[in-house]
Amino acid sequence: MHIYPLRKLFYVVVLFLISTISFGQIGSGNVGVGTSSPDLSAILDIVSADKGMLIPRVELTGLTDNTTITHGNKISLLVYNTRYSSDITPGFYYWNGQRWSKIAEGNVSIYSGTGSPDLNNPKFPTEGDFYIELPSGNLHYFDGEGWSAKMGLSNDSGNLLTMGTDGRYYLNPQLIQSAISVQNGISKNVDNKIELGGQLIKPTTINTTQSNTLAITGLQNGDIHQNEMLAIQPSTGVLSKINISSLISVNEAMQIGEEGQTLFETPDTIIDIKKVQVYRNGVRISATYFNANTIKLEEGVSCYAGDEIRIVQYN
Structure with a gap:
């Protein structure tokens, strides 16, 4: 020594x-x-590669325990509780100034049972847990100190969230459909089904591409004398309608023939001889192009004095 x-x-x-x-x-x-x-x-x-840090392990008597810790609880004081009691279970807790708050694992539990929850049913809830009261369907929330009063959920038919006969909650489809409004070319029928059709309330564009085209099938046959045509403005693509009669211009001229006459003036300049029809005394006859404003009756045909020649010209 x-x-x-x-x-x-x-x-x-x-x-x-x-x-x-x-x-x-x-x-x-x-x-x-x-x-x-x-x-x-x-x-x-x-710093350690093979060791951890031990937080002080204490036996708290409850969430408001302010006597177990010597010299009082300081805000943010961290401990590991090792005791089970009416409102506290083992785990990490910190003092928030009024009570001990448990550091949760991030999992929320949902309980259910007959009647309202209390300190013994369910046992050992954690902050953020929910409890569904049966058969009323009332929902309760655990705030860390106790269960809140019912949160207003019920199985009334008029609620957006309603409870089915199996105890589960569902979104009320009828209420959702009735709350949906439609406009601008879309309508809703008496069964709350949304359909194509309705008044446009703003300029509307449907964009198409070479591969994503727009087609309408099953169209009925029309009447050229009654129906209108669909037209597209080249620069904007805006649709409009045009009366068919405005596309077909017809001019007529009635002349009285003289003996041996074969040449007659047309109402307009001839663009296409096929669009000129000639009738002699009500009977259609052929004619050929003579010049820009003149047709000639078919070969071998000439008028007698007083013949009615009607020329119909389409443009």
Whole structure:
């Protein structure tokens, strides 16, 4: 056994403390455990590859326990509770200034049962859990201290969220359909089904491409004397209707023939001889092009004095 002089023992203790502090703290106010260079953003930086950090384990008596911790609870104080009680279960808790709040795992539980929930049913709920009261369907929420009053959900037929006979909640399809409004070429029938058809309330464009075309099939046959034609404005694609009669211009001329006459003037300049029809005394006869404003009766045909020649010209 070695007996050191008191002065030597003092030096040994001082050197030990200096080496410990040098390893555990770098810089001003930054403490490192297991590292000689703690991160400057942390007041305490603990580094270990094979060890964890043990948070103090205490037995809290309840969520409002302010006597177990010596010298009182400070806001953000962190402990691990090891005790089961009426309103608390084992786990990490921090003091929020009024009560102990559990650090949840992120899972929300949904319970159900006959009647309202209480401290014993269900057991050990955590903050954020829900409870469905049967058969009323009322919903309760656990705020960490107790169950809230019913939140107003019910199985009334007029609710958007309604409960079925199996106890599950469903969105009321009739209420959703009745709340949907349609406009601009879309309508809703008496069965709340949405259909194509209705008044446009703003300029509307349907974009097509070479591959995504627009087609309408099953059209009925029309009457050229009664129907109108569909027209497209080239630069805008805007649709409009045109009366067919405006596309077909007809001019007529009635002349009285003289003996042996074969040449007659037309009402307009001849663009296409096929669009000129000639009638002699009501009977259609052939004619040929003579010049821009004159036709000639067919070969071998000439007028007698007083013949009626009617020329019909389409443009």
